[in-house]
Amino acid sequence: MAINTEKNSYTLLFAVCLVVIVGTLLAAVDSSLKEKIRINKILEKQQNILYAIGINENEGNSVSFISTEKAEQEFNKYVINQIYIQGQNIIEDDKAYLIDVKKEKALSKDPNYERRLPLFIAEKDGKNLYVAPIRGKGLWDAIWAYVSMDENMVIRGIYFDHKGETPGLGANIKQRFFMDDFIGEALLDSEGKFKGVNVSKTNLDPKNEDKYDHEVDAIAGSTITGDGVTAMIRSDLSLYQSYFNNINN
């Protein structure tokens, strides 16, 4: 049986059928895998936070998280308190790590909304580490990070990730050579003002020996991603400063 595929009615019918089939198929696959993907994402968050406080399986120059089987147990062991800061209030919430930073950022455009700022307090080797999730824009899409700091807002560990930066260029923000440079960098200047850390193309300290210059070496060919990192640290981490001022007084 030969079908006349040139007729308008056939074209329309074909298009409708295609949409129905593809739509059903995608919806079915998505909803059947949703729960598994959700759990994977939670485990990933726990691994990321643990990575930032130095609980990882790094060897040489690799970036290795602790295994997913151990993630939840280790997370509960090290993270002793989870809070979120909303305006002047500090609220304890043991599910604070599930707060969607992207959503909070979008909601905060409304002047009547006080953004919730999650902070995870971990205890490692007898010292407290404060991990903050931050989020910003790279060249193509979102970039985000988990930053662990001590009570003086000196960075103790960081994990960067991104949605779609260029492989080999901007995507290298999640490589050790870039992330490790942030360790030890002070976010505040000597007078206690928030300075952040600049990803700098004119950095004269490529080995990053000066930890109070508020600069790390940029990645060649990734200017906009690097600027995004600088902006993200400045805009999101500075919001936590008042909390740190309070715990130190």
Add this chain to the structure above:
Amino acid sequence: MGLFNKVGLLSKKDEKLISDPLSDNNPITVQVLGICSALAITAELEASVVMSVSVLFVMGVGNVVISMIRNIVPSKIRIIVQLTVIATLVIIVDLVLKAFAYELSKTLSVFIGLIITNCIIMGRFEAFALGNGLWRSFLDGIGNAFGYAVILVIVGFFRELLGSGTLWGFAVLGDPIDKTGLYALGYENNGFMLLSPMALIVVGIIIWVQRARSKHLIEE
């Protein structure tokens, strides 16, 4: 060449589907398909290889699927149909990886968008799979994916070596900061190699070499 034919695996005509894209009918240097991804992700060898493998998979499967429905697709909306099919395939693979191989899906996620919009895939659907049977379309798909891979790997090799002094992430020329190896002699990495214009120039050099060797490729 002619290896598969000799061992009796493929007929002469089918073998050409694999061997041509590797030489005189290369998708990048001759058909000018897939140029954008050849510029975008070749700053490192590893990214080039990951992209090549992904494209190999999608081209093989995609060409077969398009070839399967080639007789019922209305020609007026065939491009949209091709796009829908390819996007559906890629999204399903992405979802399955997210559920069962999360780590791998993280590595590949940046390539997903590049694959859907890669003109080499649409180009081969349009030029071959719509007019040929399943087996031949499959061979054409993987043949062109290999041709694509060869160029990506060559470009990735030179860009990573000359731009960062590394290969597959390993420092092969010494340490640029501690000034060891070649760097002790005053060698410097060429940062320009990491930018896309140099990818275009490297592809241009490959085209030059290829046309110098196969004169019949030169247009009048």
